[in-house]
Amino acid sequence: MSHKEEVLSAPEEFPFPFEPYSIQKQFMTSLYSAIEERKIGIFESPTGTGKSLSLICGSLTWLKDHEEREERRIDAILSSGGRESASSSNLEKTGEDEPLWVKEFAEKNKISAEIKLARSMKERKTRSEKEMKMMQKNLKESKKQHGIKYGKRKLESNNDDEVLALMKQARMELEKKDLGCEEGVDEMYALDEYESDEDPESNKSNKEEEQEEEQDGVTRIYFCSRTHSQLTQFIHELKKSPYGKTCFSDFPLSVVSLASRKSFCINEDVKKLFSIQQINDKCLELQKNLKEKQKKKDEEIDVVRKKRVRVSNATCCYYSNSKGMDDLTSKIVEQISDIEDIVKEGRTVRACPYYATRRAVSFSQLVALPYQTLLHKPTRIATGINLKNSIVIIDEAHNLVEAINNMYSCQVSLREVEKSLSQLQQYAQKFNKRLKAKNLFYVKQILFILRHLAMVMVKQRQSTSPAAQSGSSLLLTINQFLFKASLDNINFHKILRYCQRSKISKKLSGFFEKMESNSKKTTSYSSVATFLEESKKTDSKHSFETSNDVMMRSPLMRIESFLMSLTSPGEDGRIVISTDGVGGRCLKYVLMNPAFHFKDLLEECRSVIVAGGTMQPSSCLIDQLIGQAEPLHRDRVFEFSCGHVIDGAKQLLPIALSSGPSGESFEFTFEKRTSLVLVDELGRLILNMINIIPGGLVCFFPSYKYEDFVYKRWQNTGLIEKLDAKKKIFREPKNSGDVDKVLIDYSKCIRRATAPTSKLTGALLLSIVGGKMSEGINFSDDLGRCVIMVGLPYPNLHSPELKEKMRYLDQNMRRDTDGRKGGQVHYENLCMKAVNQSIGRAIRHKYTALNKTILSNNYRTISLTRDDYAVLLLADLRYGKSSVSSKLPSWIGRQLRKVDRFGAAFGAVKKVIGQTILFCFFRRTALIYYFTSLVFQPENSSP
Numbered sequence: 001m002s003h004k005e006e007v008l009s010a011p012e013e014f015p016f017p018f019e020p021y022s023i024q025k026q027f028m029t030s031l032y033s034a035i036e037e038r039k040i041g042i043f044e045s046p047t048g049t050g051k052s053l054s055l056i057c058g059s060l061t062w063l064k065d066h067e068e069r070e071e072r073r074i075d076a077i078l079s080s081g082g083r084e085s086a087s088s089s090n091l092e093k094t095g096e097d098e099p100l101w102v103k104e105f106a107e108k109n110k111i112s113a114e115i116k117l118a119r120s121m122k123e124r125k126t127r128s129e130k131e132m133k134m135m136q137k138n139l140k141e142s143k144k145q146h147g148i149k150y151g152k153r154k155l156e157s158n159n160d161d162e163v164l165a166l167m168k169q170a171r172m173e174l175e176k177k178d179l180g181c182e183e184g185v186d187e188m189y190a191l192d193e194y195e196s197d198e199d200p201e202s203n204k205s206n207k208e209e210e211q212e213e214e215q216d217g218v219t220r221i222y223f224c225s226r227t228h229s230q231l232t233q234f235i236h237e238l239k240k241s242p243y244g245k246t247c248f249s250d251f252p253l254s255v256v257s258l259a260s261r262k263s264f265c266i267n268e269d270v271k272k273l274f275s276i277q278q279i280n281d282k283c284l285e286l287q288k289n290l291k292e293k294q295k296k297k298d299e300e301i302d303v304v305r306k307k308r309v310r311v312s313n314a315t316c317c318y319y320s321n322s323k324g325m326d327d328l329t330s331k332i333v334e335q336i337s338d339i340e341d342i343v344k345e346g347r348t349v350r351a352c353p354y355y356a357t358r359r360a361v362s363f364s365q366l367v368a369l370p371y372q373t374l375l376h377k378p379t380r381i382a383t384g385i386n387l388k389n390s391i392v393i394i395d396e397a398h399n400l401v402e403a404i405n406n407m408y409s410c411q412v413s414l415r416e417v418e419k420s421l422s423q424l425q426q427y428a429q430k431f432n433k434r435l436k437a438k439n440l441f442y443v444k445q446i447l448f449i450l451r452h453l454a455m456v457m458v459k460q461r462q463s464t465s466p467a468a469q470s471g472s473s474l475l476l477t478i479n480q481f482l483f484k485a486s487l488d489n490i491n492f493h494k495i496l497r498y499c500q501r502s503k504i505s506k507k508l509s510g511f512f513e514k515m516e517s518n519s520k521k522t523t524s525y526s527s528v529a530t531f532l533e534e535s536k537k538t539d540s541k542h543s544f545e546t547s548n549d550v551m552m553r554s555p556l557m558r559i560e561s562f563l564m565s566l567t568s569p570g571e572d573g574r575i576v577i578s579t580d581g582v583g584g585r586c587l588k589y590v591l592m593n594p595a596f597h598f599k600d601l602l603e604e605c606r607s608v609i610v611a612g613g614t615m616q617p618s619s620c621l622i623d624q625l626i627g628q629a630e631p632l633h634r635d636r637v638f639e640f641s642c643g644h645v646i647d648g649a650k651q652l653l654p655i656a657l658s659s660g661p662s663g664e665s666f667e668f669t670f671e672k673r674t675s676l677v678l679v680d681e682l683g684r685l686i687l688n689m690i691n692i693i694p695g696g697l698v699c700f701f702p703s704y705k706y707e708d709f710v711y712k713r714w715q716n717t718g719l720i721e722k723l724d725a726k727k728k729i730f731r732e733p734k735n736s737g738d739v740d741k742v743l744i745d746y747s748k749c750i751r752r753a754t755a756p757t758s759k760l761t762g763a764l765l766l767s768i769v770g771g772k773m774s775e776g777i778n779f780s781d782d783l784g785r786c787v788i789m790v791g792l793p794y795p796n797l798h799s800p801e802l803k804e805k806m807r808y809l810d811q812n813m814r815r816d817t818d819g820r821k822g823g824q825v826h827y828e829n830l831c832m833k834a835v836n837q838s839i840g841r842a843i844r845h846k847y848t849a850l851n852k853t854i855l856s857n858n859y860r861t862i863s864l865t866r867d868d869y870a871v872l873l874l875a876d877l878r879y880g881k882s883s884v885s886s887k888l889p890s891w892i893g894r895q896l897r898k899v900d901r902f903g904a905a906f907g908a909v910k911k912v913i914g915q916t917i918l919f920c921f922f923r924r925t926a927l928i929y930y931f932t933s934l935v936f937q938p939e940n941s942s943p
Helices: 022-036 051-080 083-088 100-146 158-178 182-188 200-215 228-240 276-295 303-308 322-334 339-349 353-363 371-375 377-383 397-408 414-430 437-463 478-484 492-502 504-521 527-541 556-565 595-604 619-627 676-690 704-717 719-726 736-753 800-812 822-839 902-932
Strands: 040-044 221-225 255-257 366-370 391-394 410-413 473-477 573-578 586-591 607-612 637-641 652-657 695-701 727-731 762-768 786-790 847-851 864-867 870-875 897-899
Touching: 022 040, 022 051, 022 607, 022 637, 040 619, 051 221, 051 228, 051 391, 051 607, 221 228, 221 371, 228 255, 228 339, 228 366, 255 353, 276 504, 322 339, 322 353, 339 353, 366 371, 371 377, 371 391, 371 397, 371 595, 397 586, 397 595, 397 607, 397 619, 397 822, 410 414, 410 556, 414 437, 414 504, 414 556, 437 492, 437 556, 437 573, 437 586, 473 478, 473 800, 478 573, 492 504, 492 556, 504 556, 556 586, 573 800, 586 800, 595 619, 619 822, 652 902, 676 695, 676 704, 676 719, 676 762, 676 786, 676 870, 676 902, 695 704, 695 736, 704 719, 704 762, 719 727, 727 736, 736 762, 786 822, 800 822, 822 870, 870 902, 897 902
Parallel strands: 040 607, 040 637, 221 366, 221 391, 255 366, 391 607, 652 870, 652 897, 695 762, 695 786, 727 762, 786 870
Antiparallel strands: 410 586, 473 573, 573 586, 847 864
16 A cells, blocks of 8 residues: 555553553563564563463554554545545656656556545444444343343243244254154255356355455454463453453444354254264254245245155254344443353343354454464354454464464374265165266265275285384375375365265264164164164174274264365375274374464464463474465564563572482483482482472473383382372372362362461372473462472474474474574474473462451451462473573573582572571561551551
8 A cells, every 4th residue: 555654653651450560561562563563473471470461451552553543544545535645655666667647547546546445444434333333222122122131131021932932943843853754864964966066156155255355454353362261261351451441432342252162052952962063063054944944935845845855944043033143242242251251141132152253253353262263274264254454362372383283183093984985885875866977976986085095004004014013104295195095196176175065974974873863763673773784784894993082973074174184285294104003093194384374374464473471492483383484474573571570589499400319310311211210319309398398399290101100119119108298199180070170189288288287288299291280270379389390301202203293394494503403403392392381380470378368347458478489490400401491481591590419409499498488477477567556447547
């Protein structure tokens, strides 16, 4: 655009719920500037420093200033008729030798385009405001008509009877559908006619959607985090901020939270389904029924055909409640709500929260959404998210590279391929006379692909020596795999287009689900029951084994995902053929280049901000996501790392310890860590520490297997009894469902240990690096007074996938400043990121409450506090190397003490603990003295 854009400068003061720390001001200023300058920002702010609030206030302050700037710019263009643009336009692009009339023509075109775009943006904003006002007006009228007032619903609402009637009708239709005749079932799951690979109507709608997306020039902020619980926490922080308390009348913030159908669905008939895929399919099916019902409402249906074909009329009463959908959408936009709030409101107005939130996106300035919705392109497109000119903030981004790799990697087992092959053969046989030529052609091609996928796994195992069969793998490029499987002549783009439009996997899944359901209801061997019996016999021939993971009813959907990966650029991924002899033969696509899937964000967004508590080492993120996408993007990178709000010199004691109490060197390499002498020395270290450290002590091991080995050794030597006498021992469970119970018991034990009569001084938690307690769990205050890191958790170097990844990075990444290859840097970064995440669990804030309340009886309330503190023990001599210690977070690395002898480390820990206790004693005495002078003074009086 030729009109010169006004440059915004970060304000000296940001709106904040309290007086911000200096590091929070620096964070917000840097964030504001990074967004304004269209940077790719990497922001590191330790947990406990108010990172979420800083992200909220910094980015929304920029958005508020930007919207005001856009209004001024548009008004200037429209009022001047483009003359201001003309005066600043740059005509050098037309060339100095061009005739005058050519220059004038080019200038007029630029002016005309600017005016047209400005008018379009003005009209779009006006239209959006009108729609929003209309929705709010309808919501108020709805409250009056149906008895909804102040969020409460009266029982005499007439709308309830209508909705309940719709729900009853839907349930009846579902029951009829379950009891439907076999012929009706057959017709329902038969493939629709497929005449051509090119669908003009589909292409037309796609072009219209693309055109509509291009016209949407609204600048939005997309806040992305890993889990729904983290998004809920973000919304709660937003409510605390000045922007969440409607402090700005000229900037009414509209926010929407997006989530999956599983999180939002309130239709009990759909929600009770087992898997996410089944919920999605049922939801889409009910929508399709509604559209077909509306389409055929005024049409006459042939009586004969009506008798032969059973048309399903089951619909979702929540999705079809258009009035309720409008009310819910308006409610979402006009007030800041988290996922639970939206679901609750959806139940109140009897409307679908999932589709209401998607409708609310176009009215929202801030959208909170999970990783999968933003980073997975098919999901992003299906949700209707337009990244053009937007700001994307990715929180908890320390594992962003791994998240994208896992998102686009996929795996199919031999059992799944064989089951799909068996089902599709029976399906084709059942519907053979009803399938048109085009359908038969593609069904036969899919059968051909399935046979060859199964064959390549079986042949690979046969060609592997018996000694190497267990755990052996073959790793190939995509082209090598296609040649090996004799699939190099298949056009997978056409196959996938057919699967998408025909919905063959959904038809197949629904057909076998219905057959199984009907067979259970049939007392005698009808044709349906006989068909299922034949299916089970066919399955047994292929030796389907039962696994802990419940196999999908029709795994063809997963196979489609694998076929999609075969269309990726040849060098960006690898195919692993696993020949494990214990029923684990499988094909796995492993993504090598996540930058290919991240480049859309870098190219479309105005600015991308990745933030986390421990972003070091950041070279992994820069090299694998940004540098490989486009060299130009590397120049846009801006890094910001702030310290902790704590006083590191007084509140944090990180020690790199080289040896134990008896002088044995700590070197927990893979080859040496099973030494019984070394394991016993580690036990003596912990035994010494629990004698002087109060509260909780968390010890991180490299793996579950090694933790189990150490624990059994300590049991045999009697050390477990000695440790348990001082601090009760808890172990991280392998089952994620048991984590909450262990944490609750652990915290209760520490609280009980503070009692004067308690014989215990706290608790000891044996945890795993990269496990369920190394991320997202806060061991704050007494829960984590000391964290011990056992060794360096390097990944398995013998893994074929890791080897290939390192080889790929060696070829495609530049060496670092020390001359190390990209693969070696990646290998070390994987280890240090895991370490940084684990040791960051302790010391979460500046102050710790000693007593919540001393006096609360209409008199002044006083809370006693002390500075929070923690000890970090890195038990391995390799932590003393600068190449390792330099990759620790800066706020830890600055305070790191490298100690060779245990005695020096023990003395330093004892001194810190003693100073803290002495400080707390004096502080408590001073406050109690102050408290006694206030005890008889009411709260509203002066001391």
